[in-house]
Amino acid sequence: xxxxxxxxxxxxxxxxxxxxxxxxxxxxxxxxxxxxxxxxxxxxxxxxxxxxxxxxxxxxxxxxxxxxxxxxxxxxxxxxxxxxxxxxxxxxxxxxxxxxxxxxxxxxxxxxxxxxxxxxxxxxxxxxxxxxxxxxxxxxxxxxxxxxxxxxxxxxxxxxxxxxxxxxxxxxxxxxxxxxxxxxxxxxxxxxxxxxxxxxxxxxxxxxxxxxxxxxxxxxxxxxxxxxxxxxxxxxxxxxxxxxxxxxxxxxxxxxxxxxxxxxxxxxxxxxxxxxxxxxxxxxxxxxxxxxxxxxxxxxxxxxx
Amino acid sequence: xxxxxxxxxxxxxxxxxxxxxxxxxxxxxxxxxxxxxxxxxxxxxxxxxxxxxxxxxxxxxxxxxxxxxxxxxxxxxxxxxxxxxxxxxxxxxxxxxxxxxxxxxxxxxxxxxxxxxxxxxxxxxxxxxxxxxxxxxxxxxxxxxxxxxxxxxxxxxxxxxxxxxxxxxxxxxxxxxxxxxxxxxxxxxxxxxxxxxxxxxxxxxxxxxxxxxxxxxxxxxxxxxxxxxxxxxxxxxxxxxxxxxxxxxxxxxxxxxxxxxxxxxxxxxxxxxxxxxxxxxxxxxxxxxxxxxxxxxxxxxxxxxxxxxxxxxxxxxxxxxxxxxxxxxxxxxxxxxxxxxxxxxxx
Numbered sequence: 001x002x003x004x005x006x007x008x009x010x011x012x013x014x015x016x017x018x019x020x021x022x023x024x025x026x027x028x029x030x031x032x033x034x035x036x037x038x039x040x041x042x043x044x045x046x047x048x049x050x051x052x053x054x055x056x057x058x059x060x061x062x063x064x065x066x067x068x069x070x071x072x073x074x075x076x077x078x079x080x081x082x083x084x085x086x087x088x089x090x091x092x093x094x095x096x097x098x099x100x101x102x103x104x105x106x107x108x109x110x111x112x113x114x115x116x117x118x119x120x121x122x123x124x125x126x127x128x129x130x131x132x133x134x135x136x137x138x139x140x141x142x143x144x145x146x147x148x149x150x151x152x153x154x155x156x157x158x159x160x161x162x163x164x165x166x167x168x169x170x171x172x173x174x175x176x177x178x179x180x181x182x183x184x185x186x187x188x189x190x191x192x193x194x195x196x197x198x199x200x201x202x203x204x205x206x207x208x209x210x211x212x213x214x215x216x217x218x219x220x221x222x223x224x225x226x227x228x229x230x231x232x233x234x235x236x237x238x239x240x241x242x243x244x245x246x247x248x249x250x251x252x253x254x255x256x257x258x259x260x261x262x263x264x265x266x267x268x269x270x271x272x273x274x275x276x277x278x279x280x281x282x283x284x285x286x287x288x289x290x291x292x293x294x295x296x297x298x299x300x301x302x303x304x305x
Numbered sequence: 306x307x308x309x310x311x312x313x314x315x316x317x318x319x320x321x322x323x324x325x326x327x328x329x330x331x332x333x334x335x336x337x338x339x340x341x342x343x344x345x346x347x348x349x350x351x352x353x354x355x356x357x358x359x360x361x362x363x364x365x366x367x368x369x370x371x372x373x374x375x376x377x378x379x380x381x382x383x384x385x386x387x388x389x390x391x392x393x394x395x396x397x398x399x400x401x402x403x404x405x406x407x408x409x410x411x412x413x414x415x416x417x418x419x420x421x422x423x424x425x426x427x428x429x430x431x432x433x434x435x436x437x438x439x440x441x442x443x444x445x446x447x448x449x450x451x452x453x454x455x456x457x458x459x460x461x462x463x464x465x466x467x468x469x470x471x472x473x474x475x476x477x478x479x480x481x482x483x484x485x486x487x488x489x490x491x492x493x494x495x496x497x498x499x500x501x502x503x504x505x506x507x508x509x510x511x512x513x514x515x516x517x518x519x520x521x522x523x524x525x526x527x528x529x530x531x532x533x534x535x536x537x538x539x540x541x542x543x544x545x546x547x548x549x550x551x552x553x554x555x556x557x558x559x560x561x562x563x564x565x566x567x568x569x570x571x572x573x574x575x576x577x578x579x580x581x582x583x584x585x586x587x588x589x590x591x592x593x594x595x596x597x598x599x600x601x602x603x604x605x606x607x608x609x610x611x612x613x614x615x616x617x618x619x620x621x622x623x624x625x626x627x628x629x630x631x632x633x634x635x636x637x638x639x640x641x642x643x644x645x646x647x648x649x650x651x652x
Contacts, residue, residue: 043617045593061459062594064623066459067620068595068623071621071622072609072619072621195598
């Protein structure tokens with residue numbers, strides 16, 4: 001007798017926007033049950049039952065409990081719980097959506113996140129391959145270096161050690177260089193000083209204006225001299241501020257290079273352990289710039305000194 | 306290195322490696338696999354090479370119906386590994402099945418739920434077996450924690466919530482607060498014990514032997530935990546012990562209720578012990594909000610009413626109780642990645 005009335009009443013209550021609690025209360029009153037009795041049957045605290053019947057969800061525990069209470073209440077009254085639960089979900093959009101969307105949304109963001117992640121890995125892998133290719137080119141290209149060296153004196157690209165005939169770039173400097181640098185550092189400065197004299201001669205016309213160097217040594221307005229000495233194979237890529245001067249390629253053991261062009265230099269040294277930088281004879285702390293034996297930094301020798 | 310690379314092409318998985326069913330929840334996809342934990346193994350001749358004949362649903366249909374050269378086994382017993390190699394094979398099969406369309410061999414991060422009562426050795430075995438099945442990293446989480454998260458309990462709040470997870474082999478009861486387990490207890494009673502109880506009852510009262518599959522069918526159809534208004538009946542066939550021939554007879558729900566008394570009593574006792582042992586503040590929280598039931602055992606008719614009557618506390622069944630643990634494991638993975646929480650147990 002009460003069943004059909006409940007079913008006919010249900011849509012109207014939903015249209016009115018009343019929650020499931022309202023409907024359950026009506027059903028309870030139709031059956032002549034007191035709230036105390038129902039609370040005892042459901043083992044719920046009377047206050048909780050009241051909140052449930054008045055659809056005050058903020059006072060009720062987590063949604064999982066509320067749906068459970070509604071289901072048990074419906075069973076007690078002999079009703080079908082499904083429409084009640086639907087009404088509850090509709091009536092508490094904030095609570096329920098938050099709960100369902102919480103997982104749904106994160107799931108979706110995962111879905112879009114993992115392809116993104118994959119694209120990123122692909123980019124990284126391609127980047128690594130490109131780097132490997134560059135390195136390989138660099139390995140094959142000591143020819144480029146000798147070319148640069150040969151053109152060095154004419155264009156102020158790279159200033160070799162002074163007594164260096166361009167035809168034999170690596171023979172003579174190796175011997176004097178290795179001897180002082182390896183056994184004791186004391187005689188090293190003089191050998192480094194040697195190129196200081198010719199350096200400004202070539203440098204002066206092209207880049208006469210490193211300001212700091214100017215104040216410091218007014219007698220010889222020499223730009224600061226940066227010398228790279230290698231005691232093992234090392235890949236380098238050095239560019240000056242203008243981009244005109246560059247040193248690019250693999251250096252061998254005993255190679256020695258003086259940087260020309262205008263500072264600051266952007267420097268990449270592939271094997272930082274095998275390279276030593278001296279700025280005007282002062283050793284430069286390369287180890288602190290190296291990350292996993294690769295040093296990438298910008299060197300402004302005037303500031304570094 | 307390559308495992309990690311392969312891992313980028315696999316999903317994180319949360320596995321509920323249960324005695325009865327194995328469920329896999331993949332991040333971002335939901336439940337992707339729900340199959341019985343059964344493996345059928347073929348051995349052509351005695352001492353010969355063993356091959357896997359079937360896994361999951363297909364193998365379950367073979368249970369108790371195999372010829373001599375095939376054995377259908379359930380490698381999990383009481384929530385823990387009973388047969389290490391077979392479990393590994395089964396996990397391998399399931400993980401591959403989830404990644405079916407992939408070219409690259411999957412190497413996912415895997416979270417596995419373990420019963421809170423399992424020992425170090427048992428946990429180690431589960432971890433090793435998942436690693437052997439190709440998992441890149443294996444995390445373990447205690448089952449009731451996963452169940453509580455999956456059921457949507459407010460685990461992050463300083464508020465006690467009691468969850469009762471009735472699985473195939475074990476039932477776990479735990480009080481959870483602030484992402485941690487305050488009290489937990491595991492009893493080795495679950496859906497399987499219900500089946501065994503039905504088999505024993507039929508044998509005792511009808512002098513007839515029925516198989517596990519039949520007992521499970523009876524339980525699903527007419528099993529209940531609390532006397533209801535209506536009496537349901539089912540017709541079953543079994544081998545009569547006295548006559549030695551198959552006989553058909555009718556069982557009703559009241560008989561099954563009687564048969565299930567012992568396992569049910571043990572579960573209720575575990576819940577009562579848990580309530581006794583819970584610190585008073587948390588106990589008050591539980592008394593106010595109630596107990597949440599999860600796991601396949603929660604589907605036993607009127608089990609919530611039985612516990613409600615026995616404890617005088619409100620008892621609610623979580624939505625979709627079967628998948629609660631797997632879903633909770635998945636959510637736990639997300640929570641850990643998002644907030645760096647440490648929900649995992651060590652070995």
